[in-house]
Amino acid sequence: MAATHLRNTPASGAPDNNRRADLVRAVAQLFREKGFAGTTIRDVASAVGMRSGSPFYHFTNKHELLMAVMEEGLQLGLERTRAVAVVDAKGLAPTERFRRLVRTHYGSILHDAGSDFIPVMLYDWRSLPVRYKRRTIELKDRYDAIWQATLDELHREGRLAADARLARLMILGAINFSATWYRSKPRTARRVDLDALADETVALVLQRDA
Amino acid sequence: MAATHLRNTPASGAPDNNRRADLVRAVAQLFREKGFAGTTIRDVASAVGMRSGSPFYHFTNKHELLMAVMEEGLQLGLERTRAVAVVDAKGLAPTERFRRLVRTHYGSILHDAGSDFIPVMLYDWRSLPVRYKRRTIELKDRYDAIWQATLDELHREGRLAADARLARLMILGAINFSATWYRSKPRTARRVDLDALADETVALVLQRDA
DNA sequence: CCTACCGATCGGTAGG
DNA sequence: CCTACCGATCGGTAGG
Numbered sequence: 434m435a436a437t438h439l440r441n442t443p444a445s446g447a448p449d450n451n452r453r454a455d456l457v458r459a460v461a462q463l464f465r466e467k468g469f470a471g472t473t474i475r476d477v478a479s480a481v482g483m484r485s486g487s488p489f490y491h492f493t494n495k496h497e498l499l500m501a502v503m504e505e506g507l508q509l510g511l512e513r514t515r516a517v518a519v520v521d522a523k524g525l526a527p528t529e530r531f532r533r534l535v536r537t538h539y540g541s542i543l544h545d546a547g548s549d550f551i552p553v554m555l556y557d558w559r560s561l562p563v564r565y566k567r568r569t570i571e572l573k574d575r576y577d578a579i580w581q582a583t584l585d586e587l588h589r590e591g592r593l594a595a596d597a598r599l600a601r602l603m604i605l606g607a608i609n610f611s612a613t614w615y616r617s618k619p620r621t622a623r624r625v626d627l628d629a630l631a632d633e634t635v636a637l638v639l640q641r642d643a
Numbered sequence: 644m645a646a647t648h649l650r651n652t653p654a655s656g657a658p659d660n661n662r663r664a665d666l667v668r669a670v671a672q673l674f675r676e677k678g679f680a681g682t683t684i685r686d687v688a689s690a691v692g693m694r695s696g697s698p699f700y701h702f703t704n705k706h707e708l709l710m711a712v713m714e715e716g717l718q719l720g721l722e723r724t725r726a727v728a729v730v731d732a733k734g735l736a737p738t739e740r741f742r743r744l745v746r747t748h749y750g751s752i753l754h755d756a757g758s759d760f761i762p763v764m765l766y767d768w769r770s771l772p773v774r775y776k777r778r779t780i781e782l783k784d785r786y787d788a789i790w791q792a793t794l795d796e797l798h799r800e801g802r803l804a805a806d807a808r809l810a811r812l813m814i815l816g817a818i819n820f821s822a823t824w825y826r827s828k829p830r831t832a833r834r835v836d837l838d839a840l841a842d843e844t845v846a847l848v849l850q851r852d853a
Numbered sequence: 854c855c856t857a858c859c860g861a862t863c864g865g866t867a868g869g
Numbered sequence: 870c871c872t873a874c875c876g877a878t879c880g881g882t883a884g885g
Contacts, residue, residue: 452854470680471770474880487854489881556766558823560681595847599835603847606820607813613768614812625809637805637813638847662870684864697870699865 453491455481461502461549469499469553469560499557500565506542506550507572511579513541518579527586528639534583536631538608544615544627552612577601592639604638663701665691671712671759679709679763679770709767710775716752716760717782721789723751728789737796738849744793746841748818754825754837762822787811802849814848 459480463472474495475485492498517537522530542551554569561569580601588597595603611630625633669690673682684705685695702708727747732740752761764779771779790811798807805813821840835843 466769468678468680468767468770470678484855486882490854495880555823557678559676560678593847594851595843599840599843600847602821602824603817603844607817610816610820611812613765613816630809633805633809634813637803637810640851641804694871696866700870705864
């Protein structure tokens with residue numbers, strides 16, 4: 434019994450990272466489904482097989498749990514987006530790079546299994562205390578910058594007919610809003626997969642090649 | 644004292660409509676700011692100068708308050724949108740009718756003073772119990788139908804390069820998402836007013852005239 | 854990480 | 870619509 438407890442308590446005194454990661458993942462799913470205020474610490478604990486007081490061994494309060502979810506999402510999203518835009522599609526035409534950005538956002542940011550972190554940010558940004566917002570905004574700005582670079586190029590080429598900064602807000606808005614209506618296992622026959630959805634999004638917002 | 648109470652209690656036995664309307668309005672603002680689960684009945688009561696138990700004289704539980712907010716928003720939105728699309732802009736070109744739809748959604752649905760009802764629906768749809776959703780969806784479908792008619796026309800004219808149904812979801816998504824970033828009293832100098840925002844939105848999603 | 858618990862708060866109600 | 874209240878639940882903590 435005691436040995437089991439010790440196994441999860443690293444020598445350094447810092448909580449075990451696996452358990453912490455388990456918590457953040459479980460919490461992301463719960464917050465996405467029921468919201469920050471609608472989720473109790475007891476929900477969180479039981480989702481990872483802990484007792485009600487134990488999450489506070491890893492996080493000092495509920496708000497830090499919320500921030501951890503958002504930061505995890507931005508960190509992961511930044512890595513994946515950078516891999517697509519700055520590495521894989523570096524030499525490609527802006528339109529193709531744009532298509533890949535859109536597809537990545539639909540997939541690994543919003544709708545792939547386990548992608549609950551950013552949706553929590555979209556839904557519950559207002560629940561994050563101001564003092565936690567600064568750090569999160571820094572990460573978010575870096576994410577936006579990657580998009581902005583490609584959108585600026587498209588604007589220069591005449592493929593984007595709106596102000597490039599507003600275009601970013603509107604395009605990411607259109608994609609993010611799919612969090613409210615897209616279901617990977619739909620009830621209706623009108624199934625749209627993420628590839629098709631990305632293509633349609635690109636078609637909608639880019640002007641035809643002149 | 645007793646007279647004051649009686650004045651607000653109509654003979655029919657039904658609660659006074661003005662007080663009910665006051666409640667719905669105040670609740671919409673609170674739910675928009677703090678979310679459904681993050682708002683207490685005591686917040687609601689004190690916002691309209693009541694004591695904590697009194698809102699239950701008008702609504703049997705907290706969820707009915709949420710539904711009332713959403714229905715009020717859809718009812719108002721439907722009226723205004725119909726006035727614009729089906730009356731005022733009936734004979735106009737689809738592109739102009741579209742522009743007015745977009746402008747109305749930005750204004751009287753999302754960002755004008757007192758337009759907190761629909762944002763509550765966007766944020767807290769998941770908090771509405773399933774048995775309340777049916778009625779709300781009926782109203783929402785009618786709202787969507789007005790948009791869809793104009794988008795179908797634009798698609799036929801070649802001004803819309805995506806599937807018209809997905810276009811509706813994406814365009815309303817782009818507009819609705821402004822609820823998370825648009826501020827009528829911005830901190831930065833980059834002020835964009837709703838007229839300009841509507842124009843930019845139209846420019847983004849419509850293909851240039853061939 | 855568990856046990857055992859606390860003080861505060863919450864949605865809701867009875868009775869007037 | 871108020872007064873007075875209840876039972877349940879909540880975030881969080883002490884001590885091991």
